[in-house]
Amino acid sequence: MTMLTQDRRRFLGATATAFAALAASGCMTNGAAPAAGRAARSSFAGYGALKPDPAGLLDLPEGFSYRILSRLGDAMDDGGTVPDKADGMGCFDLGNGEIALVRNHELQPQNDAGGPIAKGYGKRNGAFVSGGTTTLVLDAQTLAVKRQFRSLGGTIRNCSGGITPWGTWLTCEETTARKGNGLEQDHGWVFEVPASARGLIDPVPLTAMGRFNHEAACVDPATGIVYQTEDRDDSVLYRFIPKVPGQLAKGGRLQAMVIEGIADTRNWSSPAMAVGKAYPVRWVDLDEVEAPKDDLRARAAAKGAALVARGEGLHMGENAVFACCTSGGAKKLGQILKLTPGIAGASDMVELFFESESTEQFNYGDNLTVAPSGHLIVCEDQYTEVQENHIRGITPDGRAYTLALLRAQTELAGGCFSPDGKVLFVNIYAPTATVAITGPWTA
DSSP states (O other), rough: HHHHHHHHHHHHHTHHHHHHHHHHTTOOOTSSSSSSSOOOSSSOSSSSSSSSSSSEEEEEETTEEEEEEEEETTTOTTTOOOOOOOOEEEEEEETTTTTEEEOOOOOOOOSSSOOOOOSOOOOEEEEOEEEEEEHHHHHTOOOOEEEEEEEEEEESSSEEEETTTSEEEEEEEEOOOOBBHHHHHOOOOEEETTTTTSSSSOOOOGGOOSSSBBEEEETTTTOOOOOEOOTTTTOOOOEEEETTTTTTGEEEEEEEEETBBSSOOOOSSSSSHHHHHHHEEEEEEEEOOTTTTTTTHHHHOOOOOOSSSSSSEEESSSOOOEEETTTTTTTTTTTEEEEEETTTTTOEEEEEEEEOSSSSTOOOOEEEEEESSOOEEEEEOOOSSSOEEEEEEOOOOOOOEEEEEEEESEEEEEEEOOOSSSSSEEETTTTTTEEEEEEEOOO
C-alpha cells in the first residue's frame, strides 16, 4: 500500500501524455469536486425547464439540441448492420481530426448480431455469440460518421466499461454464464478494445480482473489501478492492481473495499452512512478470482468488504472515483459513492456523495460520467411500468437537476463527452440510437 501511494506522482509523470489525452476525453476533469470535502455551494440550479421535442424523442432545455449519429440497422463498413441494445460507451481522440466512440452492445446469445461475426471470444453451437462492441469514427468538427464497424465479438451482455489512459476501452460482460448448453466458453470477463482498432480484434479475457456480473470500470491514471463495479444488490466495490500499470493482461491482484465501521453502504434498514461524511478505507485481497461458483462478492463480504446496492456507473473525476449505486438509499432510489485514493501513505477515504430522496431528484441512476465542469451526468434506468428515464446532473456540491427526458420506453446509457467538452454523446438502448447533445454547457 505504501509503495503504491508513494508511486502515484511518479507514475503520473511517466504517463503525462496519456493523462492529458484522458482528461480531454472526459474521463478526467479539471473542474471535478475536490478530493477532500464537498465543494462550496454555488448558485447554479440547472439549465431550466425542458422543452418538448417535436420528434417526440428527447426533451432538452432551451438552447440545447441533439442529432442522431447512428441507429439500429444502419449499414456498417464491414458489411454488417448496427446491432441493438447499445449500452456503455467511451470517447477517444484519435488525432488527425478524428474521434472514436467505442460502444457496447448488451446482447444475449439469442439476439441478432447484425450479421455474421468473423472472429471473437466465445461460441454457442459453433457460432460466435452476438455481444461485443462497435466503433464509430467521427469527424471531430462536424461529427459526421466516417466509418463504423464491429470491433469485438463473441461476448455476452457487454454492459458498461471504462476508458483507459493508454487509449483502450474496457468492455465488461454482465453475466456469469458457464460453459455448457451450447456455450463453448465460460463468460463473465473484462476485455480490452483499442480505440484505434479498424475491425474485429483478437479478444483476450482479462481473467485476473475477476469473473463476476461486471458493470463498469475506470482507471486511476496516477497509479494504473482499475476500479470495478458489479450489478448485484449485494455487490462490493473492487479494485485491480496490475503487475505492470497499463498492461492488464500481465495479471495483478484483485481486492475489495472495506470501510472502517461500515459493513453495509446501502442504508436500506438503517442509515449507516451519512451524506458528506468521509470514512477510512482499506482493501482485502481476493483469491480464486475466476469464481466458478459466482461467489466472489460473498467471499469478499466474508472478509469484511462493504455491501453496495447494485454498483453500476463508475467514473474518475479529479483525484476521486464516483460510483453509482442504483438501488441504494433509504428510498431505494439510488446513491453515489465518492472514493478518494490516498496520497503519500494516507488512507483512501470514501463518502456517500449523494442519496436520492425523491424520484424528481434521481430515480435508479445507471451510467455515470463527469462533465468538464465537474458536474456528474447520470443516465437513469427505471424499472417502472411506464418509464420516464432522464439524464440528471449532480453539482459538485451535491444538488440534483434535470438535463433531459427520454420519451421512448427504454433507457439512456453510455454518456461521455467529446475531447473539447462541447458534445455529450449518449446511447438510446433499444432500438439502438447514438445521439450527440450540444448546448450552452456551464463552464
